[in-house]
Amino acid sequence: MSIQRTFSIIKPDATARNLTGGINALIEAAGLRIVAQKRIWLTRVQAESFYGVHQARPFFADLVSFMISGPVVVQVLEGEDAIATYRKVMGATNPTDADAGTIRKEFAQSIEANSVHGSDAPETAAIEIPFFFSGCEIVG
Ligand code: CMP
Numbered sequence: 001m002s003i004q005r006t007f008s009i010i011k012p013d014a015t016a017r018n019l020t021g022g023i024n025a026l027i028e029a030a031g032l033r034i035v036a037q038k039r040i041w042l043t044r045v046q047a048e049s050f051y052g053v054h055q056a057r058p059f060f061a062d063l064v065s066f067m068i069s070g071p072v073v074v075q076v077l078e079g080e081d082a083i084a085t086y087r088k089v090m091g092a093t094n095p096t097d098a099d100a101g102t103i104r105k106e107f108a109q110s111i112e113a114n115s116v117h118g119s120d121a122p123e124t125a126a127i128e129i130p131f132f133f134s135g136c137e138i139v140g
Helices: 012-016 021-031 042-050 062-066 080-092 105-106 124-132
Strands: 003-010 032-041 070-082 116-118
Touching: 003 021, 003 032, 003 080, 003 124, 012 021, 012 042, 012 062, 012 070, 021 032, 021 070, 021 105, 042 062, 042 124, 070 080, 080 105
Parallel strands: none
Antiparallel strands: 003 070, 003 116, 032 070
């Protein structure tokens, strides 16, 4: 167990439904601290680059179109085992498989419009956090 940082996106389906505060409440209730946050509108180039690891997947084009369909809130979360803790708070990728009380069970609409993204490993967080934030924008 150690203090970690993870990267989070509140996706367009959630910002469209004014759910940023509701999602942040679940994040904070889980003991995670929001140490950086900004609301942005991704460009196609940014979304394609961010999700480049999924480039060969059949859902890639739809995923990119969805992620640029409206504003997102990008965040850095800090806390004890933040990566695993946030994945637990998010719930399963497909909201139909998500446990009660998780963000995706409470708020997500589909496997694509699933409200949030979180880093899946320390190596991923180490790439995703600096993709969006410089060091001086993260205040722990
Ligand atoms: P995310 O954690 O942002 O990482 C990749 C995203 O692809 C995932 O959440 C889903 O929202 C999205 N996605 C869309 N369709 C699928 C699918 N069939 N399987 C997995 N992920 C999918």
